[in-house]
Amino acid sequence: MKAVVCRQWGPPESLVVEEVASPAPATGEVLIDVHAAGVNYPDSLIIQKKYQVQPPLPFTPGAEVAGVVRSVGEGVTQWKAGDRVIANTPWGGYAEQLVVNAQRVVPMPDGMDFATASAYVLAYGTSLFALKDRAKLQPGETLLVLGAAGGVGIAAVEIGKSMGARVIACASSEDKLALCREHGADATIDYSHENLRERIAALTGGNGPDVIYDPVGGELSEQAFRSIAWEGRHLVIGFAAGEIPKMPLNLPLLKTASLVGAYWGNFIQRDPKRTREHMKELFGLYASGKVHPPVTHRYALEQAGQALRDVMERRVKGKVVILPRG
Secondary structure (H helix, E strand, C coil), X not given: CEEEEECCCCCHHHCEEEECCCCCCCCCEEEEEEEEEEECHHHHHHCCCCCCCCCCCCECCCCEEEEEEEEECCCCCCCCCCCEEEEECCCCCCECEEEEEHHHEEECCCCCCHHHHHCCHHHHHHHXXXXXXXXXXXXXXXXXXXXXXXXXXXXXXXXXXXXXXEEEEEECCHHHHHHHHHCCCCEEEECCCCCXXXXXXXXXXXXXXXXXXXXXXXXXXXXXXXXXXXXXXXXECCCCCCCCCCCCCHHHHHHCCEEEECCHHHHHHHCHHHHHHHHHHXXXXXXXXXXXXXXXXXXXXXXXXXHHHHHHCCCCCCEEEEECCC
């Protein structure tokens, strides 16, 4: 089978596509024919040895896939050949086939295509966990989303709206903000030329947002936090700007506000029962039409490096996917 292979730590351009041996499922595992693989910002970190968890070299990046079960290992009874499924995995998704623990597999909802399915679970699972479990977002509260036109950003906009929040979407261009409005944002801020703090104050009557969803980091984090509401919650999701901010600790003190981490990848390992509840809720939201990931770009397996470069440099909106089988 063909797979994208990382043989040395480095930029996306260092990735190669190779013929590798087809895997076989061991006890408790499922072999999936991959029809689509979601492209996520952490994939660009893991190939540069900058992520929280690192595999040994060589390896194949890719953390979420959608496809069809080809075979199952001993002891697997909940899946069978021919089942349409979604799977999440630390790495291995940018390939024609993937072996994954059966507990990491969920059924594809009826009516969902492979590309959409591969773009759904990670981004929307992260946002649901962050907004519901960590921030405890309430109806009527104001949610500010940084990097709102990206994969997790759009997910936060949609899930925030489904929870009854007023959503302010922030992004770096008008075309990105247009996408946010299409997906439910009540107000928008273009921080490429608007003063973020002044616009937040104007849109919130000086009160600030109750919850800040922050997958960006960098200088925007502190600017947003300085505008947070009394007893606000600032969700730390990631650092797409490439810089981990150093927040002055007097800021949460002054507003009795909280900096709240939301590491979904660890959550799903520590709390499988709650994860299953989240998956049921996510698929219910999709079936109701309240959320729908915008898949804006599709790449061939040989274009995986370009897909990651586009995500790294924030040149794309919504979600992008790799189609290993064309």
